[in-house]
Amino acid sequence: MNQSRLPDPKANPHPTEVEAQPSDNVIVRVESREGYAMDIGRYLHGIESWRVDGISGDAPVVEWWPMPEPGTGTMI
Template sequence: MTSTEANTPLPAEKADPHPTEVEARPSDYLIVRVKDRDGERMAIGRYLHGIESWRVDGFSGDAPVLEWWPMPAAGSGNMVDSVC
């Protein structure tokens, strides 16, 4: 991500949308901080440029997104030695 992209208020459109996504013009999936009835929480979501609306897991309709971050790159996190 460039510094210009980091300062934009909305995420970029997905580079290679599925044919069923072309009209909605979604961003890639993101980590978002949203306001809900119990305060704030983290979730996964994306911005739909075609309708100027956020879609977030666990919300119906437009979600009240406060902040967003790109998803981490695979292999950039802490690795788990074994899964029980």
């Protein structure tokens, strides 16, 4: 796994987040028993660990992407 770059810590963390130093939410691809899945996650710099929605504990993140900017997607 290439760990060349992690998401930057959140610029304005809530007082309860200061110790964990989370990143902003990002889109992640995680490895699971069923293969791969996409979800929303954040990297906790304070404990060097990924947290992903719907997965308890350290998540097996394979790669990540920044969240899209509002208004830049394709509308249906």
